Amino acid sequence: MTRLVDDLDQRLARERRELAVKQRDAASPYFRGDRRRFVQSLAAMGGVAALARTAAAQTPLGATVHDVPPDASKTPGYPLADESYGTRSQFETEVRRRFKTATPLSSWTMTPLEAGMGIVTPSGLHFERSHGGTAVIDPTKHSLYVHGMVDEPRKYSMKDLRRFPSISRIMFVECSGNGLTEWSKPTMRTVQFTHGLTSTSEWTGVPLSTILNESGLAHGAKWLLAEGGDAAAMTRSIPIDKAMKDCFLAYGQNGEAIRPEQGYPLRLMVPGCEGNINIKWLRRLEVSDEPFMTREETSKYTDLLPDGKAVQFSLVMEAKSVITSPSGEMLLDGPGFYEITGLAWSGRGAVRRVDVSTDGGRTWRRAALQSPVLPVSHTRFRFPWTWDGNETILQSRCVDETGYVQPTLGQLIAVRGLNGPLGSIYHLNAIQSWHVARDGKVTNVHHY
Amino acid sequence: MTRLVDDLDQRLARERRELAVKQRDAASPYFRGDRRRFVQSLAAMGGVAALARTAAAQTPLGATVHDVPPDASKTPGYPLADESYGTRSQFETEVRRRFKTATPLSSWTMTPLEAGMGIVTPSGLHFERSHGGTAVIDPTKHSLYVHGMVDEPRKYSMKDLRRFPSISRIMFVECSGNGLTEWSKPTMRTVQFTHGLTSTSEWTGVPLSTILNESGLAHGAKWLLAEGGDAAAMTRSIPIDKAMKDCFLAYGQNGEAIRPEQGYPLRLMVPGCEGNINIKWLRRLEVSDEPFMTREETSKYTDLLPDGKAVQFSLVMEAKSVITSPSGEMLLDGPGFYEITGLAWSGRGAVRRVDVSTDGGRTWRRAALQSPVLPVSHTRFRFPWTWDGNETILQSRCVDETGYVQPTLGQLIAVRGLNGPLGSIYHLNAIQSWHVARDGKVTNVHHY
Numbered sequence: 001m002t003r004l005v006d007d008l009d010q011r012l013a014r015e016r017r018e019l020a021v022k023q024r025d026a027a028s029p030y031f032r033g034d035r036r037r038f039v040q041s042l043a044a045m046g047g048v049a050a051l052a053r054t055a056a057a058q059t060p061l062g063a064t065v066h067d068v069p070p071d072a073s074k075t076p077g078y079p080l081a082d083e084s085y086g087t088r089s090q091f092e093t094e095v096r097r098r099f100k101t102a103t104p105l106s107s108w109t110m111t112p113l114e115a116g117m118g119i120v121t122p123s124g125l126h127f128e129r130s131h132g133g134t135a136v137i138d139p140t141k142h143s144l145y146v147h148g149m150v151d152e153p154r155k156y157s158m159k160d161l162r163r164f165p166s167i168s169r170i171m172f173v174e175c176s177g178n179g180l181t182e183w184s185k186p187t188m189r190t191v192q193f194t195h196g197l198t199s200t201s202e203w204t205g206v207p208l209s210t211i212l213n214e215s216g217l218a219h220g221a222k223w224l225l226a227e228g229g230d231a232a233a234m235t236r237s238i239p240i241d242k243a244m245k246d247c248f249l250a251y252g253q254n255g256e257a258i259r260p261e262q263g264y265p266l267r268l269m270v271p272g273c274e275g276n277i278n279i280k281w282l283r284r285l286e287v288s289d290e291p292f293m294t295r296e297e298t299s300k301y302t303d304l305l306p307d308g309k310a311v312q313f314s315l316v317m318e319a320k321s322v323i324t325s326p327s328g329e330m331l332l333d334g335p336g337f338y339e340i341t342g343l344a345w346s347g348r349g350a351v352r353r354v355d356v357s358t359d360g361g362r363t364w365r366r367a368a369l370q371s372p373v374l375p376v377s378h379t380r381f382r383f384p385w386t387w388d389g390n391e392t393i394l395q396s397r398c399v400d401e402t403g404y405v406q407p408t409l410g411q412l413i414a415v416r417g418l419n420g421p422l423g424s425i426y427h428l429n430a431i432q433s434w435h436v437a438r439d440g441k442v443t444n445v446h447h448y
Numbered sequence: 449m450t451r452l453v454d455d456l457d458q459r460l461a462r463e464r465r466e467l468a469v470k471q472r473d474a475a476s477p478y479f480r481g482d483r484r485r486f487v488q489s490l491a492a493m494g495g496v497a498a499l500a501r502t503a504a505a506q507t508p509l510g511a512t513v514h515d516v517p518p519d520a521s522k523t524p525g526y527p528l529a530d531e532s533y534g535t536r537s538q539f540e541t542e543v544r545r546r547f548k549t550a551t552p553l554s555s556w557t558m559t560p561l562e563a564g565m566g567i568v569t570p571s572g573l574h575f576e577r578s579h580g581g582t583a584v585i586d587p588t589k590h591s592l593y594v595h596g597m598v599d600e601p602r603k604y605s606m607k608d609l610r611r612f613p614s615i616s617r618i619m620f621v622e623c624s625g626n627g628l629t630e631w632s633k634p635t636m637r638t639v640q641f642t643h644g645l646t647s648t649s650e651w652t653g654v655p656l657s658t659i660l661n662e663s664g665l666a667h668g669a670k671w672l673l674a675e676g677g678d679a680a681a682m683t684r685s686i687p688i689d690k691a692m693k694d695c696f697l698a699y700g701q702n703g704e705a706i707r708p709e710q711g712y713p714l715r716l717m718v719p720g721c722e723g724n725i726n727i728k729w730l731r732r733l734e735v736s737d738e739p740f741m742t743r744e745e746t747s748k749y750t751d752l753l754p755d756g757k758a759v760q761f762s763l764v765m766e767a768k769s770v771i772t773s774p775s776g777e778m779l780l781d782g783p784g785f786y787e788i789t790g791l792a793w794s795g796r797g798a799v800r801r802v803d804v805s806t807d808g809g810r811t812w813r814r815a816a817l818q819s820p821v822l823p824v825s826h827t828r829f830r831f832p833w834t835w836d837g838n839e840t841i842l843q844s845r846c847v848d849e850t851g852y853v854q855p856t857l858g859q860l861i862a863v864r865g866l867n868g869p870l871g872s873i874y875h876l877n878a879i880q881s882w883h884v885a886r887d888g889k890v891t892n893v894h895h896y
Contacts, residue, residue: 062533066584072729076679077581079552080709083543085510085536086572089712091587092705095531104527117652117700118616120568124534125704133525136514139539165787168566168818168828204565231524252565254702256573257540261528264537281520339613370616372820380616 062124063090088124096125097192105133106232108175110196113324113343118370119170119378121199123254128261129175129197132231135281139257139265142229144211144249148286151216158251158265164206167248169271171376172345174198174317176274176301179428184418186444191327194432194444198345200378201262203269204252209244212287220289226268229283236277237291237313238270246271249282272347272376273315274426276301303426306417317347319406320429321354321381321398332440335389340367343378346400350374353399354381360393360433360447361408367396375401387436393447394434406431410448510572511538536572544573545640553581554680556623558644561772561791566818567618567826569647571702576709577623577645580679583729587705587713590677592659592697596734599664606699606713612654615696617719619824620793622646622765624722624749627876632866634892639775642880642892646793648826649710651717652700657692660735668737674716677731684725685739685761686718694719697730720795720824721763722874724749751874754865765795767854768877769802769829769846780888783837788815791826794848798822801847802829808841808881808895809856815844823849835884841895842882854879858896 064087069075096109108129111121128134139158147153178197181187188194212224217240224243228234238247250258250267258264263280270277276296291297291313303311321344326332340358344351350373355364370380381396398406409430416424433447512535517523544557556577559569576582587606595601626645629635636642660672665688672691676682686695698706698715706712711728718725724744739745739761751759769792774780788806792799798821803812818828829844846854857878864872881895 061531062535068584068586072583072585073677073679073681073731076553077578077583079581080546080555080557080576080578081552082546082548083509084546084557084572084576085543086574086576086707086709087510088533088571089587089705089708090584091713094704095533098528098530098532100530104529105524107528109528109532116703117614118618118650118703120650120703122702122704123536123570124532126534128528128534130525130528133527135520135525136516136538137520138516139537163785163787165830165832166565166789170566170820202566202568229521231521233521254570255564255566255568256542256570257537259534260537261534265539283521337611339611341614372618372822374820382613384613 061093061095063087063092065090094125096128097196099193106131108177108197110192111199112192113196113322114191114327114330116324116343119200119343119380120254121201121378123201123256123259126199126201126259126262127175127197129177129275130230130232130261130280131234134261135228135230136260137229137265137281142265142283144266144282145284146211146215146287147284148225148288149218149221150212150287151218154215156211161206161249161251161266164210166204166206168202168204168252169248169269170200170202170374171269171271172198172200172378173275173278174320174345174347176276176317176426180425183413183424183428186446189328189444191322191324194328195322197275198343198378200345201253202255203248203250203258205248205250205269208247208249208268211249211285212244215287217287221287223288223291225284225286225288225292225294226277226279226282227284227286228263228279229281234276234279234296235292235294236279236296237294238277239313240287242270242273242315270315272317274301274317277315301426303416304419304424306419314427317345318427318429319346319348319351319398319400319404320344321396321406322432323356323394323396323434326394326436326442327434328442328444330442332387332436332442334440335387338385338387340383340385340394342381342396344381344396344398345376345378346398346402346404347376348404349376349401351379351398352401352403354379355397355399356381356383357395357397358385358392361395361431364397389438391438392436393445394436395431395447397431408448409446509541509543511535511540513538542573544576545644547641554579556625556645558640559647560640561644561770562639562775562778564772564791567648567791567828568702569649569826571649571704571707574647574649574707574710575623575645577625577723578678578680578709578728579682582709583676583678584708585677585713585729590713590731592714592730593732594659594663594735595732596673596736597666597669598660598735599666602663604659609654609697609699609714612658614652614654616650616652616700617696617717618648618650618822619717619719620646620648620826621723621726622768622793622795624724624765624874628873631861631872631876634894637776637892639770639772642776643770645723646791646826649701650703651696651698651706653696653698653717656695656697656716659697659733660692663735665735669735671736671739673732673734673736673740673742674725674727674730675732675734676711676727677729682724682727682744683740683742684727684744685742686725687761688735690718690721690763718763720765722749722765725763749874751864752867752872754867762875765793766875766877767794767796767799767846767848767852768792769844769854770880771804771842771844771882774842774884774890775882776890776892778890780835780884780890782888783835786833786835788831788833788842790829790844792829792844792846793824793826794846794850794852795824796852797824797849799827799846800849800851802827803845803847804829804831805843805845806833806840809843809879812845837886839886840884841893842884843879843895845879856896857894
């Protein structure tokens, strides 16, 4: 090993000498160099066309493709473009994957949680759910209307909204259908498909209370209808207390405009509540004294109980967690050390604790929580584990700041039942079990 | 206004009736529909080719281009792709802009801070600085060598590094040359060019102490050389105490692999220290008992003082802040309310306070800090301001957790001087002044 490194030293010393020359030639003054040298250096690497190619050639997976030199330290890299919006490496291939519904116009795609790091979800991999495709809206032509039981109806352009005081919040959005295939039996193979309908971004926008106060709530105002400007005209009713408490109208996501599939140019954020009520492409707010009983809160997004009654407006996403690595379809590379890591979150506030079991729930030990631990945000947990090579089951259990403990699947089904042709659908927040076989193969199982 | 909204109500009611039909047709079962319907629905929107186009057609500015319907609520949006990595809206045009150095192979591009929101910088807009272009490295072929004054030299593949326990940290990276054009006179017009060499991401990787402990530091080890695998073979010396304290080897940025221009596949993170020492494309670590005196810490990245002596290894980025809106080249739309907002940060820890002056520094009032306020991270501040229409100067002043107060330009020059042909170069952290004219035009000025 020492010899190998010594050889390396000599090679690197040689390279540094060669590169010193290159560097002198490429040395950059701190102010504009003369046009001639600039053009020469461009010519030296293929001219302006090269710059254009650099910017234009992109894969469907969001990467700009460049030639791969045998040794990057012996070949100049690609030049910095005069204007650019960077892409990820051409070697990276994670993608959102679509659940094959009958039509891609009403469908969802899921975040590859197994590849995630930290708590922020890359905007390009944030899960999608839309009922009429992704709306394409020119922000300069978009308006938000506020009317109904208000003292003064109002209309806002995006420019108007951006003039108001703003807030930013790092928070998760989770579709209440996250895990809908997993009630009766373990159906999906990867954590992307069992849990990938949740993502975390830093959202920026205007407090909804600011906008509602501008119009003034009439006496008796109790509910708010939010309507999207997409082809589904998605509509949901929100209790006015929640609307005034901490909802906001987001135009920003992870430091730039919100992404088209997240409701560009305007989305209603309802912290801690099911994704569906975070209305995208928001165009209208109507205040009323009662809920509007839209399709999305009657035939859909309700929870059918064992006694045949259905719970409506079960909006809050309860505490939940999942181990993202090791997870379904991964293959452990033999006995030894592994860092177990995953995500925990709660619609009711901050995660207080995450416990991990490496023996199918017989014993639990506390995982480390990565700071910052923020309310209503994904929280990254980590747990050191040395695998002895025997078959076992890995689980995680979230406890939130209210003391609520993430239930086992058995405990959840005892309360919710398994109703309807598909079993239950929404708000599955049970503990996830990953089976580790002796050959290291990890699979999705139910373990009571 | 009421009439306008009533008309709107009727129109929307009509649309909802029409859309109810569309929705019924597009209604999605929760499990795979029959192939026939799926193909029909695809055909209805132009077939598989449409999906392909959706994924492939991208602008150089990182957006996928779609047709813009006159009314998005009357036309189905574009379908969700089976596999995707989302792009920003085609209506968004913010870009990193390059400072026109003599060659784009040794150059830098700057983050459009004026368009930023919250604290996270979109990865595609994170500033770039490279001395030999952006290296293209296949992560499966990349290695990190650790040698020198260690008990056992080691070599790691990326796969090896990912097996170690990891950490994540939301932190800024700032080039010590940020603002280099602004020492002697206000040169640049926008905050992108005066302050755009700083960005914040959530970074994930392995603590450097873990790797150094694996090799074991020999007695007398005091410095660490970090070397990049790019064509510049960028090298910097780091005090071993700092290396063991909180440095880490990052392979993740904002929830995915670090971007090529940030050092893919591996970057050394040195929290709070000048960007240049956060070595990108990291390939080698050499432990020694003295600094290596590389080009980047002798002829460059040193601070020349009035007495002719130069300070070396002035690594920490001191407390700094800047108002990003209103900022240079913006035009205020007449007297009235404006939210003043900007960023503050310190290499020594958390921001304790940000003061804002709207009268050229005569009076200062405390700005609101957006949570989370994290150490060594951009912190968003906001300050409500009603402009009376008179000419004035806007400034912000950061105080960090050590009590250090961001200096005025006069105070800084009194200590640092204005040396060399270009005046001083590095570590300009003075208070920025924005002049507001009676016509609302905002310009970059020096104000002592």
